[in-house]
Each structure stands twice: as C-alpha cells, then as structure tokens.
Amino acid sequence: MITQTKDTQAALTPNAAWDLLKEGNKRFVEKQQADRDLLGQVEQTATGQYPFATILSCIDSRVSAELIYDQGVGDIFSARVAGNIVNADILGSMEFACKLAGTKIIVVLGHTSCGAVKGACDDAKMGNLTELLSKIRPAVHAVSEPADAAERTSKNLDFVNSVAEKNVQMTIDNIRTQSPVLKEMEGNGEILIVGGMYDISTGKIHYM
Numbered sequence: 001m002i003t004q005t006k007d008t009q010a011a012l013t014p015n016a017a018w019d020l021l022k023e024g025n026k027r028f029v030e031k032q033q034a035d036r037d038l039l040g041q042v043e044q045t046a047t048g049q050y051p052f053a054t055i056l057s058c059i060d061s062r063v064s065a066e067l068i069y070d071q072g073v074g075d076i077f078s079a080r081v082a083g084n085i086v087n088a089d090i091l092g093s094m095e096f097a098c099k100l101a102g103t104k105i106i107v108v109l110g111h112t113s114c115g116a117v118k119g120a121c122d123d124a125k126m127g128n129l130t131e132l133l134s135k136i137r138p139a140v141h142a143v144s145e146p147a148d149a150a151e152r153t154s155k156n157l158d159f160v161n162s163v164a165e166k167n168v169q170m171t172i173d174n175i176r177t178q179s180p181v182l183k184e185m186e187g188n189g190e191i192l193i194v195g196g197m198y199d200i201s202t203g204k205i206h207y208m
Contacts, residue, residue, distance in 0.1 A: 083116030118154035
C-alpha cells in the first residue's frame with residue numbers, strides 16, 4: 001500500500017476517500033489486511049503528512065479507527081473521545097484537518113454497546129464524566145421508543161444502540177451548526193461528513 005503524498009491526497013475526491021475507507025473495513029472483516037511497511041511509512045511521513053480522512057470515534061478499546069479501517073501511518077486523523085461527541089477543541093481539530101491539512105471526509109463513528117451511551121441512558125454521574133454524558137443525553141431524549149421508563153436503560157441493548165445511532169446523527173448536526181468552516185466546505189463539495197456505526201461483534205461498519 002502506498003503512503004499518502006500531497007499529490008495522491010489532492011487527486012482524491014471526497015467520494016473516493018469514502019471508498020478507500022469502505023474498502024479498508026472490508027479487508028479488515030475478511031482478514032485480508034494490506035501488507036504495509038509501517039516503519040517505512042514512519043520514515044516517509046517524517047517530513048510531512050497528507051491524510052485523506054478524519055475519523056471521530058469513541059475511546060472504546062475495541063474501536064481503533066486505524067485498525068478497523070485497515071489504514072497505515074499518515075492515512076487518517078483520528079480524534080477519540082467517549083461517546084464520539086464534539087466540543088470546540090474537536091471542532092478546531094477537524095477544521096485544521098480539513099481546511100489546512102486537506103482531508104476529504106469526516107466520519108463520525110459510533111459503535112454498538114457503547115459504554116458512554118449506556119451511562120447517558122442511566123443518567124450516570126461521576127466527576128467530569130457527568131458533563132461529558134450530558135452531551136449525549138439529548139440523544140437519549142430524542143429516541144422515543146420504548147416509552148416504558150423501565151426499558152430505557154443500559155440493560156436494553158436495542159435501546160442503547162438506537163441512542164448511539166441518534167447520537168451520531170446529532171453529532172453531525174452539531175458539526176454543521178457549530179463549524180461554519182466545515183459546513184461551507186461540505187456545501188462546496190470539498191468534503192463529505194458522514195455517520196457510521198461499528199458493530200463490535202462483527203467488525204463491520206454500516207453507514208447512515
């Protein structure tokens with residue numbers, strides 16, 4: 001596999017970048033990961049980096065973007081925070097990645113059985129985690145079913161996964177409303193902003 005260069009990055013369209021990610025996850029699921037010289041890529045990127053994608057994912061140890069997308073050194077910017085939410089720091093990082101460093105796609109990647117989403121469903125409170133989970137709570141309220149409060153807890157994985165999907169969608173909405181830079185780039189066709197869900201039991205990513 002090639003190491004991304006200024007020329008290869010510039011030649012990619014947003015849809016082509018998305019295809020690269022889809023192909024990478026397909027290789028991962030089929031156990032056909034690309035043969036890479038990672039230390040060689042370290043040397044090749046020492047003087048510059050030209051990633052083609054920016055991935056916002058959860059800190060969950062099972063959801064490493066580089067692995068599940070089968071990407072190498074210098075291929076993607078990876079932002080990770082519990083519950084894949086955005087704040088000013090993450091938005092600023094995304095603006096740098098897209099506007100200044102040239103990535104062609106932003107993926108907000110949720111996952112099944114997300115612990116942060118479970119905490120938000122249960123309205124858990126603990127230190128700084130309380131504030132973080134408050135950013136996911138709107139997604140809990142936005143999922144109307146089931147109506148029975150007893151079924152709207154972390155014990156109901158279908159509910160948890162529905163909230164996780166809604167949280168991805170609301171995070172994308174927040175990117176568009178809170179970052180005029182990224183919204184303009186998307187409107188101009190310079191980038192794509194898409195949402196996905198990673199299944200921790202199969203390794204597959206499906207898109208919304």
